[in-house]
Amino acid sequence: MPTLQDVARLAGCSTATVSKVLSNTPYVSEETRARVLEAVRQLNYRPNLAGRALSRGRTHIIGVVFPYVYDHIFRDPLVLAIVEGIEQVLTDQGYSILLSTPRMTSEASDPMFEQILRSGYLDGMIAIDSVPESRIAALADTYRVPLVVLGYHDSPYQVHCDDYAGGQLMMNYLLSLGHRRIGIIRIPQAKNIAVDERWRGLCDALHAAGIDPASLPTAEGDYSTRSGAAAAAHLLACDPHLTAIASLNDRMAIGALQTLHALGRAVPDEISVIGYDNLALSEMTTPPLTTVSQHASTLGERSAQMLLQVLHNEQPSIAVIAPTLRERASCAPLRAVDFAASRQS
Amino acid sequence: MPTLQDVARLAGCSTATVSKVLSNTPYVSEETRARVLEAVRQLNYRPNLAGRALSRGRTHIIGVVFPYVYDHIFRDPLVLAIVEGIEQVLTDQGYSILLSTPRMTSEASDPMFEQILRSGYLDGMIAIDSVPESRIAALADTYRVPLVVLGYHDSPYQVHCDDYAGGQLMMNYLLSLGHRRIGIIRIPQAKNIAVDERWRGLCDALHAAGIDPASLPTAEGDYSTRSGAAAAAHLLACDPHLTAIASLNDRMAIGALQTLHALGRAVPDEISVIGYDNLALSEMTTPPLTTVSQHASTLGERSAQMLLQVLHNEQPSIAVIAPTLRERASCAPLRAVDFAASRQS
DNA sequence: GTTGTATAGTTAAGCGTTTAACTAATCTCT
């Protein structure tokens, strides 16, 4: 593997000059520049990153971090889209991505991960995280690693989806279709801020429509499809005349779809279902699921861009990505007959 | 950030001694060792990886590579499970993962990626790749980076699923259920060896049962759900009395499920569907899809273990992971009445 | 009492860059 030395020798100059040529420092004659470049070409020279990192103190490596707290977040299909977005922006700018899923608890942090931080291997990092307990931000602070958080966190730099608006969005949509007997599949509070925000938005939309959320049947799930299926069954047991089900994420909505199908309830003719996330698989369900899109890859891109800004010593402000409604076939307007029925009761 | 120097100063010895303590080299007195460790503790010292990398020539970073050739393979949900498997094994052994999705063509390779390879940043790499055209192996060879390929490739070290056996498995299962009128959704040949192998296995299973594959209707898809839906429609147009559809991947099988649903054909009562991959979403379809499992996370784990072996100068042989049938609800035995019908025709 | 060996520690070179500080030559003004 050729080194700067080799190039310098071949070009008949010092390593300093070669380095200047390579970093486009001025005050190098055209002639020398050409000789150096030719030598570089001949030897097929590329700088050794470890040497460069040592000398410059920067590695051009960005950590993309999925803290493992309650759950292996890495399993979430959304993650793929996020990483893809990050990857695109970052590699475009010549950065590489170091993937890490440190096991963090509120007391201790993953020693391996801490080692990576300390060792100065990372020029910056992006943490996907909405779990307040995780100590990622503290660690980044301690070791002076620029951090962008993708999620809710009290870090200066963060980007997240406007989950509150998303919650409103899904509920307003259902309301606009005429639904009033709506069952809600939610998630136990205070574990994940994003989901809490959705719930808040959803409740406020109901209030605005003059409906008390407490009057509607709710059931709790744990993100999984299976729990969604169970929750839907529970909801229908509470009120067999439900005309719509709103789920705080897609996987549970898909579970609900399964239950409905098993029970012979036609979706969307008899009952509408709306989810949240817009997973890739949500367009493959029968019927294709109407949902709120988080724009996962945009989230990824945006967080990468933000980190780049931070690295350039700019001070970006929080980015909030607006969710959008992805209308597919699992929701339909309340039919007149049902409408009448719902009036009566 | 404290350095070896600082530790040495505080412990009252030379950096060499500190280094010895830290690398467990013998010939250091218990007393000194203790002093050094105490200094390390006090300063909260961690070695700088760039320095170590430069000096040792090893970085403890493994590249996990998804060559971007025809398609952004990174979109495939299986990828997540694979990466997870790799990640687990590698982080356990103190390695970090550098993620890369170089844009490769048969002529040129991604300059950015080549730079990473040249620069000696990678101790080894795992490439997810079944596309013969990709030049990953050649690159790894050129730059002497130990490589394990996850897929079909002529590299010495590789791990892949036994797709041939998988193809047999799915077809034999259908045959054992009594199906004879089987439509097949395949993929144009020579693009992806894994899929070709499945096809080969499937054909051989048919031959073994005395059926000429050419006598069965086939339709081509392009991996996508949409194409699977179209293919299913095409198959049914060819033979409306089909009792089963076999698809070479899950996404297309799910598309077929959609078409069948739209056409009012009951699955599995009227017609069975089998896929291949066992995607996470395949258990969420209605009905849950019977499929062949690739054991993606095992593939990941196995390839990481293999790379570790290579790094320890062992010479592991190719690992072939056996697929297994994942029976769910989309396949049923041929009903007697259909059986009679199929006999007649 | 010398030789040999095991133990404990140090010195200094080397890994491949970058860059501050320096030299030397050329050019521009007055």
Place this chain on the structure above:
DNA sequence: AGAGATTAGTTAAACGCTTAACTATACAAC
């Protein structure tokens, strides 16, 4: 013509670690 600025290039230190080569004890063996 000489002071000062500009241009072109070099030297050498620095980044933080590892490790071969070396020194200096202490101890055993004959």
